[in-house]
Amino acid sequence: MPQNRLITRRRALQFGLGAAASAGLSAKAYGSYLSSQVQTRNSLEDSIANSSSSLKQKAAAKGLIYGSSGRYKDLMEDQKFAACFVQECGMLVPEWELKWSAGEQPLRPSPAVFDFTRGDRLARFAQTNQLLLRGHSLVWHLSLPDWFAQTVDSQNAEDFLTSHIRTVVGHYAGQMHSWDVVNEAIELADGQPGGLRNTPWLKLLGSNYINLAFRAAAAADPDALLVYNDYGLEYGHASDDAKRSAVLKLLEGLKTQGTPVHALGIQSHLSGDAGDFDANKLRHFLADVADLGLKVLITELDVTDQRLPSDIATRDRIVAEAYENYLLVVLDQPAVMAVITWGLSDRYTWLSEFTPRSDGASVRSLPLNANFDRKPAWYAVARAFEEASRH
Ligand code: XIL
Numbered sequence: 423m424p425q426n427r428l429i430t431r432r433r434a435l436q437f438g439l440g441a442a443a444s445a446g447l448s449a450k451a452y453g454s455y456l457s458s459q460v461q462t463r464n465s466l467e468d469s470i471a472n473s474s475s476s477l478k479q480k481a482a483a484k485g486l487i488y489g490s491s492g493r494y495k496d497l498m499e500d501q502k503f504a505a506c507f508v509q510e511c512g513m514l515v516p517e518w519e520l521k522w523s524a525g526e527q528p529l530r531p532s533p534a535v536f537d538f539t540r541g542d543r544l545a546r547f548a549q550t551n552q553l554l555l556r557g558h559s560l561v562w563h564l565s566l567p568d569w570f571a572q573t574v575d576s577q578n579a580e581d582f583l584t585s586h587i588r589t590v591v592g593h594y595a596g597q598m599h600s601w602d603v604v605n606e607a608i609e610l611a612d613g614q615p616g617g618l619r620n621t622p623w624l625k626l627l628g629s630n631y632i633n634l635a636f637r638a639a640a641a642a643d644p645d646a647l648l649v650y651n652d653y654g655l656e657y658g659h660a661s662d663d664a665k666r667s668a669v670l671k672l673l674e675g676l677k678t679q680g681t682p683v684h685a686l687g688i689q690s691h692l693s694g695d696a697g698d699f700d701a702n703k704l705r706h707f708l709a710d711v712a713d714l715g716l717k718v719l720i721t722e723l724d725v726t727d728q729r730l731p732s733d734i735a736t737r738d739r740i741v742a743e744a745y746e747n748y749l750l751v752v753l754d755q756p757a758v759m760a761v762i763t764w765g766l767s768d769r770y771t772w773l774s775e776f777t778p779r780s781d782g783a784s785v786r787s788l789p790l791n792a793n794f795d796r797k798p799a800w801y802a803v804a805r806a807f808e809e810a811s812r813h
Contacts, residue, residue, distance in 0.1 A: 477789065477800070478512035480807035486753070487554060487599075487760035488807070489513025491722070494525070494540045496770045497547060504547070506794045507766055513554040513599065515721075515762055516544045517772070520557050520590065521565035529590070533573045533582075536589055545597055556762070557594060558721075559602035559651060560587050561635045563621035570622065579626035584638040591642035600647035600719065602687055603639045604632050608652055608668045610661075616675070617668030632672070633681045640682035650676070651687030651721055655707065656748065658700025666707045670714075677714050686711050687721035691764070692748060694730045694740045701751045712757035720752060722764040724787045725799070728777040737786055742798035749806035756812065761803070768792045 481488035489511045497504050497514075507514070518525035519540040527540050548555040559565070561583070574582050591601060609619035618624055623631040632650075639648050650673060654665045669686070676683045711718055725744045730737045752758055765771040769792040773785045784792060789800035 476510045477803055477807065478510060480804050481761065482512065484753075484807055484810050484812045486758070486807065486810070486812075487513050487762075488803075489515060489554065489556065489760065489762045490766040491515040491517035491558070491762065491764050492544070492766070493517045493770065494519050494527075494544060498543065500769075502794060503767060503769065506790060508551040508553070510766060510789070511553060513556055513760065513762060514544065514548045515556040515558050516541060517558075517764070519544055521559060521562060522570075522586070523565050523567035528567060530567050530586070533569055536593075538593055541594070545594065549597070554599040555594070555597055557591070557598050557601040557646070559605035560590065560639060561603060561607075561623060561631070562605040563619060563623070564606075566622060574622070574626065576626050579623070579631075580634060583623065583627070583631060583634060587635060587638035588642050591639050591646070595643040596645065598643060598646040600649050600685065601639055601643070602649050602651040602721070603635050603683075605651045606653065607632060607650070608665060608672065610664050610668060616672060617664070618672075633676065633679060636676065636681045636683050647684045647717065648682055649685045649687045649719060649721070650683055651689060653689035653691055653722070655688050656690055656692060656699065656704065657696055658698075658703050663703065666703070670707070670710055673711065673714055673716060677716075683716065685717035685719055685759075687719045688752075689722040689764075690720050690724075690748065690752075691722055692725045692744050694725050694727045694737070694744050696744075699747060699751060704751050705754065708752065708755040708757065712755060716757065718752075718755065718758045719760040719762065720749075720758065721760075721762050723748075723761060724764045724771065724773060726773050726777040727786050728773075728779055732779075732781050732783055734786065738798040741786060742802035745799050746802035746806050749803065750809065753806060753810035753812075761807075763788060763803075766790055767794050768797075769794070 477488040492507055492514055497507060520529060522530045527537060529537055531537055545555055607619055608617050610617045612620040614620050616629060618629055636648055652669055654662055655669060656662065673683065673686060708718060725741045727737050727741050730740050765788050767790040768784060768786050768788050771785060771787055773787045779785060789797060789803055791797050
């Protein structure tokens with residue numbers, strides 16, 4: 423391997439470890455993760471330059487994590503998918519299983535019950551296959567169970583919130599790289615102070631619910647990186663401008679009151695027909711977040727092809743361009759430490775239901791196609807990792 427490449431790689435790793443430590447992430451877990459990636463790399467012939475190396479290896483070469491969300495059923499019942507997942511990903515985010523209520527076997531089937539069966543099996547899968555594990559999400563208005571409205575009131579709400587977090591975060595303490603503690607708390611259209619979404623938690627506890635949630639998570643697992651996660655922050659539209667300011671104000675306020683928030687998660691559900699990014703706005707926003715001492719994770723990256731032409735080659739090219747254009751801007755910011763796609767293969771993506779195509783064709787939004795072959799989107803993400811200049 424050429425000497426200069428080796429130096430660049432070492433510097434990238436140093437950066438990665440420093441970033442993890444300063445963010446409060448367990449340096450031990452992150453360090454052994456990166457060195458396992460390096461050993462794998464060193465056993466291959468200069469795999470950075472080798473286009474067949476995986477996305478996780480290309481990311482790790484720049485001190486970054488690449489991972490994906492995955493659902494229990496898909497990973498447990500489709501061995502070929504599971505093998506591809508392990509080959510490409512350095513991190514697993516259970517897509518349903520750690521929400522209060524989602525999927526066939528919810529975590530919170532009733533007020534007094536926690537069912538960790540599926541979460542635990544996914545955690546074991548991650549551990550066996552040397553994947554980092556990331557928790558999603560502790561507070562999200564869209565995953566509240568049916569029993570919530572009849573059971574939780576202003577008297578017991580704080581206890582429900584903090585005991586949920588204590589129990590779930592405590593259960594996985596030491597195993598989690600990071601947690602999405604609060605998801606999607608901003609909705610300007612709701613007209614609440616600070617642009618807060620008018621969720622049941624806001625109605626029951628006021629705006630302090632966010633601070634309470636982060637404090638409970640930090641107490642239950644002091645090593646996990648604690649993340650505020652949101653969408654609608656990526657493009658140059660006026661609505662994204664307003665949301666970026668509201669999120670920034672929220673984060674500033676949390677930092678000022680000493681709330682243990684360590685990172686911003688930018689979901690990054692992109693749209694193939696949304697036009698160009700406003701690279702300057704995005705760069706400024708990322709710099710403002712980094713100036714608060716926060717890390718940034720790209721947490722749910724995918725590209726909807728709902729309104730793109732039906733021709734597959736054209737669609738794949740446009741989707742790939744969206745990935746590459748976005749990541750080239752985002753990866754320029756040193757505070758960005760991870761890129762997670764919301765799914766790995768077109769066979770298993772929430773977009774098949776959320777943004778289906780009117781021509782009935784299958785969606786082509788992720789790095790691998792439905793047969794798990796690499797698509798232009800895979801090469802676009804790979805190139806963005808290769809080209810990222812990390813200082
Ligand atoms: C989605 C999952 O992908 C779906 O399978 C599930 O039915 C609903 O949730 N933003 C989020 C994620 O933070 O939790 C959502 O995931 C997608 C939008």
